[in-house]
Amino acid sequence: MTGLPGTYESYWMETAPGSAYSGPAGDLEVDVAVVGAGIAGICAAWELARAGRRVALLEADRVAAGVTGYTTAKLSVQHGMIYARLRSSFGAEQARLYARSQQEAVEQVGRVAAELGIDCELETAPSHVYTERPDAVDGLREEADAAREAGLPASFVEETELPFPVAGAVRVEGQAQFHPRKYLLALVADLVRRGGVVHERTRVVSLHEGEPCRLTTEQGTEIVARDVIVATHYPVFDRALLFSRLEPRRELVVAAELPADLAPRGTYLTHEHDTRSVRTAPLSDGRRLLIVTGESFTPGDGEVGARYERLAAWTGEHFPQARVTHRWAAQDNSSTDGVPFVGRFHPGSRHVHVAAGFGGWGMSNGVMAGRLLAARIAGEELPWSALYDPGRFHVRETASLMKLQGSVVKHFVGDRxxxxxxxxxxxxxxxxxxxxxxxxxxxxxxxxxxxxxxxxxxxxxxxxxxxxxxxxxxxxxxxxxxxxxxxxxxxxxxxxxxxxxxxxxx
Incomplete structure (x- = not known):
């Protein structure tokens, strides 16, 4: 496919190349093996190493170069229209715990960046969910009320800094945005300084649960560990049957240079127009990088080139002075009840843990998951552990579960x-x-x-x-x-x- 705008590469990958880490020279024995070096795996490994555990971080490709390297990198508690739904489905107390766990994750990045002296372009910014449709305003007012009840500094507003009118928006103060790879690569370097080992190009292909657990890599190397964390975005082992409760979605990203005085400083999201997400990042010489995400689709749906063209056209229409420089795609999985799975890999697990189903909000969820799993391995239960427990099941999840499995059956049988x-x-x-x-x-x-x-x-x-x-x-x-x-x-x-x-x- 030719003629698409921008270089096909993530801006985060291009501007933070990072160091290389070799694969294991032989078998290895550690306290904790973390499979997957995205934001959840890196944060968990770092938290554990800081607590004195011997940790091995194992990545099939390069650290922070999978889903995490191709994110939009919003660091926010505002995960779309979530709090009214949480209040209705889970109850007001669980909505408060969700908000608290996410806000602590946002604040954790600031604390760690200051502690380690990480220059990761961290900026505080208000976040917004907006609508252009007057008939959708009542839903936004309800969301603002639910977010406030959950303890967030949320309000309903009718004016934004976007260069086009909106019918209304939910605004949450004190959120953030950053350069994810600059932050995470610094965490990996500090992990190594604390005695952790990092192995890239090390795909784990089998897991034997026991005391201890045993992992086998594609090269035949064995890693022995008391505890294992599976943080591979979509779990690579199926015994937990989470594949039946996770729906993959892919979104496209275009990034463009824009004069700083024309760039919005807040972050914005609407589910209209097949999703449009807007944020900016600092450049030099009076410019900022406009990052627009959207065109949500299921992997394999096709016509991706046409989707890129629609996203670039929307960007040019609303930000006519923007010059597209990069394009890439991001993928994430949503759970059938809209809350991530972080905790025991399956009900019988004692020493295997999982983090998955971040629903497009991997930055705060990844930090939250790292803290929750490190605490669990230390024998501590955080107040929101039960909320994220993969073993939970809610009756209201049934419709989403049936719809997801119907789609899978359609492809499995219909494509044949x-x-x-x-x-x-x-x-x-x-x-x-x-x-x-x-x-x-x-x-x-x-x-x-x-x-x-x-x-x-x-x-x-x-x-x-x-x-x-x-x-x-x-x-x-x-x-x-x-x-x-x-x-x-x-x-x-x-x-x-x-x-x-x-x-x-x-």
């Missing part, structure tokens, strides 16, 4: 009954991919710009759904649980841990 995307490999243009029947089997075939076809199995190695091609990012995506693969079959994003198998075309 449908005809192939194209009839012949020769019909696939250069730079694109399609699922084709070859020798009676469905193959995922990508034709590169030079015309060479690359064929792999079309069955996701997680649970067997058929993958779809993402035209803008040139990746195979599973629409059931969000696994992503490179054109040659390499795993880009879990829960899959094994690559798509090569398939001959002759």
């Amino acid at each position: 009954l449908a005809s192939s995307h194209v009839d012949e490999v020769e019909q696939i243009p250069p730079g694109t991919g399609a699922v084709v029947r070859v020798g009676g089997r469905r193959c995922a075939v990508y034709r590169d710009e030079q015309g060479t076809a690359h064929s792999v199995s079309a069955r996701c190695t997680h649970l067997g759904c058929l993958v779809h091609f993402n035209d803008a990012e040139r990746a195979w995506e599973c629409p059931c649980h969000g696994s992503r693969f490179a054109p040659d079959g390499r795993v880009l994003q879990g829960p899959a841990v094994r690559p798509l198998e090569p398939r001959p075309l002759d």
Whole structure:
């Protein structure tokens, strides 16, 4: 896909390259093994190392380079229209605990940045959820009331600094935004100084629960640990059955240079127009970086190039002096009741813990999860531990659960009954991919710009759904649980841990 605006790279990745960490030279024994070096895993590992634990942080790719490296990086307690829903579904006390746990996470970043002297471009900013529709104002007023009841400095306002009119907004004071990789890479460096070990390019492929627990990597190395934290965004082990309660969503991001005097300093979100999120970050020479996120979709839905074009067009219409410089995509998973899963991996777990389902709000949730899991391993229960317990189940979750599983079944069965995307490999243009029947089997075939076809199995190695091609990012995506693969079959994003198998075309 050509002609899309900006360089396809995350601004956070480009401006904070970081250090490299080698894989383990041999077997390893530690107090705690943390699988996944995104914000939740890094924060948990750092908290544990600070408490004197021997910690190993294991990452399949590079630290803070997965979902965390491609975030919007809002650090906020305002997670969309959440507090009225929490009050209704969970009760007013649980809504207060949610707000308190998230606000403490926001404040924790400021405390740690000051303690370690981290220059991570941390800025205080009010956050907003807004609507352009007069008929949606009553819902915002209810949300503002619920947020205030939860203990937040929230108010309903009709004026904002956005360069277009809104019908109303919920404003929450004292929130923040920052450069996530500058913050997290500094935490990783401090983790190492405290005796922790960090291993990149170390994909964990199996877990044996016991006393102690044993992990096996793709290279055959064994890590022995009393406790294990699975913080892989989407859990890479299925024994907890959380895949049945997590819905993957993908959103696109465009970033553009904008004169500082035209840049909003608060953060903004609306679920209208298929989601639009706006924030800015500091640049130099009187400029700021405008970051616009939106076009929410399920991985594998296709037409990603057209979605980028719509997002860039919206940005140009509302910020005509913005010049797009970067574009990237972010992915997260939402739980069926809208609250993350942080705690015991499954009801029988004694020494395996999980953090997942951040619903697009990984910055505050990741910090919160790191603190909660470190406390749990130390034998301490925080006031909100039960709220985030993965073993919970609410009757009101049933409808969302059934809808999610219906979508999975639709893809698992329906994609197999449908005809192939194209009839012949020769019909696939250069730079694109399609699922084709070859020798009676469905193959995922990508034709590169030079015309060479690359064929792999079309069955996701997680649970067997058929993958779809993402035209803008040139990746195979599973629409059931969000696994992503490179054109040659390499795993880009879990829960899959094994690559798509090569398939001959002759």
